[in-house]
Amino acid sequence: MLSLSKINSASRVFLASSILIFSISLVEAIYGLIYNSSLLIVDSYHGFVDASMSLLFSITLKVAYKRNRKYWALYNLENLGVLISSAIILFLVIDYIRGVTEISVEVPYWLSIITWISALITFSIYYFERRYNWISVVKSDMIHSKLDFAMEIISGFAIISENLSFNLMVILSIVSFIIFDTFRELKEAIMSLIGANYNGPLKDEIFKALRKANINVLKIYVRRLGSFYMVYLIIGLPSNVTLRRAYKVRKKASKIAYSFNPVISVEVKIVPQKSIPQLVQIRD
CATH class of the missing domain: 3.30.70.1350 (Cation efflux protein, cytoplasmic domain)
Incomplete structure (x- = not known):
C-alpha cells in the first residue's frame, strides 16, 4: 500500500530534480547556440523533456498524497502536460534535424564539462530516488536516469573527440531516444485521458x-x-x-x-x- 508520507517526500524530490535539470538544460541550450554545438542543443531538448516530466510527476504525487477526490481532476494535468510538451519537443527536434548538416564539431573542450555536470545531476537524482523505488513512477524514472547518465557521459567525450562521425552517431542516438520516449508518453497520456480500460x-x-x-x-x-x-x-x-x-x-x-x-x-x-x-x- 502507498505510504502517504513517502509519496510527499518523493514529490519534493521530483520538484527539486525538475528545477536542477531545467537549469542545466538552459545552460546547455545557451552555450550550444553560442558555439553552434549540435550535441549540446539536442541534449538540452532531452533535458527539457525530463524537467517537464519531473514537474508533472511532482504534481501527480502531491495529488496522490492528498487522496482527496476533489483534486483528482488534476491527474489529467499530467496527461495534458505530456501532450503539450510532446508536441513542442517533437517540433523542436524535427526542426533541428533539418539543420543538422550545419553541425560544428570544433567547439571548446570545456563544453564537455557542462554535459558531465548534467550527468552528475542525473546520478544524484537517481541516488535520492532509490529510497522511493517501490513507487512505480519512481522506479520507471530510475531506469530512465540510467540511460540519461550513460548518454551524457558519452556526449562529453564526443565533444572532446571532434570526430564528425562519432558526433553524428551520438546526436542520432539522443534524437531517437527523445522521439521513442515522447511517443511512449504520448500514447499513455491519450489512453488515460480517454479513460481506456487497462488490460496490463x-x-x-x-x-x-x-x-x-x-x-x-x-x-x-x-x-x-x-x-x-x-x-x-x-x-x-x-x-x-x-x-x-x-x-x-x-x-x-x-x-x-x-x-x-x-x-x-x-x-x-x-x-x-x-x-x-x-x-x-x-x-x-
Whole structure:
C-alpha cells in the first residue's frame, strides 16, 4: 500500500530534480547556440523533456498524497502536460534535424564539462530516488536516469573527440531516444485521458490475489489516473448474505486492491446472485 508520507517526500524530490535539470538544460541550450554545438542543443531538448516530466510527476504525487477526490481532476494535468510538451519537443527536434548538416564539431573542450555536470545531476537524482523505488513512477524514472547518465557521459567525450562521425552517431542516438520516449508518453497520456480500460499485468495480478482470497469477482476494470490507477470491482454474493458479511468481503477486496502500490483509488460494488458457482470469476 502507498505510504502517504513517502509519496510527499518523493514529490519534493521530483520538484527539486525538475528545477536542477531545467537549469542545466538552459545552460546547455545557451552555450550550444553560442558555439553552434549540435550535441549540446539536442541534449538540452532531452533535458527539457525530463524537467517537464519531473514537474508533472511532482504534481501527480502531491495529488496522490492528498487522496482527496476533489483534486483528482488534476491527474489529467499530467496527461495534458505530456501532450503539450510532446508536441513542442517533437517540433523542436524535427526542426533541428533539418539543420543538422550545419553541425560544428570544433567547439571548446570545456563544453564537455557542462554535459558531465548534467550527468552528475542525473546520478544524484537517481541516488535520492532509490529510497522511493517501490513507487512505480519512481522506479520507471530510475531506469530512465540510467540511460540519461550513460548518454551524457558519452556526449562529453564526443565533444572532446571532434570526430564528425562519432558526433553524428551520438546526436542520432539522443534524437531517437527523445522521439521513442515522447511517443511512449504520448500514447499513455491519450489512453488515460480517454479513460481506456487497462488490460496490463496489474489487472491480472489483482485478479489472482482476489481469487486466492476466494472472492467472487465478476468484473474488474482498471483505469489510469496519470501515473496511478483506479480499480473498479464488481463482486457477486448470494442474495441472502448478511449486511455484515457483505461489508467484510467489500473491505477485504478493497484492501487487496490497495496493496498494489500504483493503485490510488478502489471502488467495490456488491451485486446479488441467486446461485454462484464456486470460484467462478469473469474478467473483461
